[in-house]
Amino acid sequence: MKIKKSLATIFICCVMVVAAFGLAGCGDVSVATIKENFETLNAYYAGHADVFVAGSVDGLETNLKVNFGEKINSYIQQDKAGYGELENLYNVALVISNDYINKNKDYIFRLEENEKSLNKSAKNALKGLNSALTAYTKYVKTFVRERSTFIKQMEDFADDINEETNQVYLRRFKNTFGNLVESNVNLSLKLAETVDATEIFDLLQQVEGLQASDTGLVKEYVRAKMLPIFTEFQITEVANRMNWANQANGTHKAIITALMNQVQLQYEKYREVFVAANENYKTFTKEQLENVFDMYEEFDVQAKAASKALKELDLHKLAVTYDNNMEKYLKKNKLAEVYLEKLQTFYTSTLPNFVDAFSSAIFAE
């Protein structure tokens, strides 16, 4: 009898646990919740105004530039090895991503008026957005702690430690900063996907009398969707995982360095076209808007293929485990050359062609 009671209790507990897990995944996220969570994030930023300061990064004005304190700022200005990237790689990406978030989150808040009529796709997108937002807000706290640790290390010990140790501290911090950028870019991506999921772009392709601001909305959307093309390569795959300059001079180091230079070149072009304050947009007919979206959607498929190629190529493994020796690496990763070629084609041809065509399509003379 006792045994039967124990078994029954265990069974009921298991059922309740399973039910709890099941229910946890259910339920929509309201716009009000997302609004609240953005306010929480903004309050955190405000409460750490020494970390996130006003300033200009690469010509973009922002209130969310990461400040590094006197010692590290001096290293950046002196162009000390590796420190420049804190500004010209990480801060730039963060600012571009945050700029999109700040300019477009109000669009999401306005959905509250017609929240009940949102379709399933939009509701799922809101869930994804909220998930990215809470993950980012959580990580910002980790970042702020790590930043303080790093600044203190430099201020207290920088004059006493050797260069190698200095670089170890720097790389550890860059990893944290890189994760912050990745999380923020994911947030801006989810925001862009939520905008798309509301079918605003489908609607615009059906109405007459489009305005220049509608073109601007499209440009902003494409800008947000394109940012990971650069951050995934430069930060997630390279800067976060290794110090490329110090890697072995194997057969393919020069080839990959050339590719990285091309990525940087295209990043600068992207910033010129999509991030610079040019709002001299064309006013589309609905057919022209449709063509622009068709053009973007084709490009997006190519971008996804390039992203897959980047992950599968695994530059870190090639550089660190195989000393940039492609011949040896091919025994492990048979398609490595195919992936590399895809990336080369994407960054030298596909991407620049798209940027040229898209900017001609959306900007007035």
Place this chain on the structure above:
Amino acid sequence: MKKRWFIAIIILVVIAVVLAIVFINLFKTRTTKGFAEHFNTYVTTGYLAQDKEQYGTIDAYLAALSTNEELSENEQNTILNERASLHAYAITGQFFNRHIIFMKVTEVFQKQKGKIESSLKKAQNAADDLEKYINKNMDKSMVGGVVYWEAETYSDTKGFLADIFNFTTDAVNRLADVYVDCMPVANKNKDIAILNNDYAKLIFKQTKTLTENVSSKIGENASYGAILEKFCNSYYSKQGEELLASYPYNENLQNIVKDINTLGEESHFFAQFIDGNIAG
């Protein structure tokens, strides 16, 4: 009693594990990776790898044979066509190699991949046999030298050469169908095809026509192989692929493709298209 419970639990665990494996495999995302890796081997280290010894050996043998006057005109034409086709298929193979890993797994892919692999394997086996024969029987210093002896070897090797040509032609034609069906589509509602647009379809369609010309007239006329080689070199090379990628933005090319699709051989652009110079 205890033993029975124990056995029952073991059986339940085994069933659970088997079911788990079945469900995992059912819902696992399928990719073209396995097929892509096999195909990659033929193009990078196998008989279609232009920078490898096997390809060089077969190509040099064909080059020597093609000028051998001990052979009949029909035999020389066949050899010239086979040589030109080998060159064409090497370039075409590289093209497909760049794309297969990025394709989706569709019904067409599932249906064709086994047959493509089988054809390529048979072509590779024929190439291996041919290479073995050449290395065993040919004194390399005699290549282009002892004409009579070279002609004697042709009766032994023509079967291998025919297999290489026929099986590779089969594989290439099937790959064209897979490519058209499996390259990603941007917008399901509008069917915006990526890299398998009207221009690509035109190229594949014409490739099949040209390979058919070579097959059906292989001994009659050596120009068919030369036409196929020039065509494939133009459109399947990296430069050719850049033109393919530019199609969505290239109104001039779109108009030419439309014209050829509408008028066929009557199109003003058809001759330059066949000549490998569609954009003029």
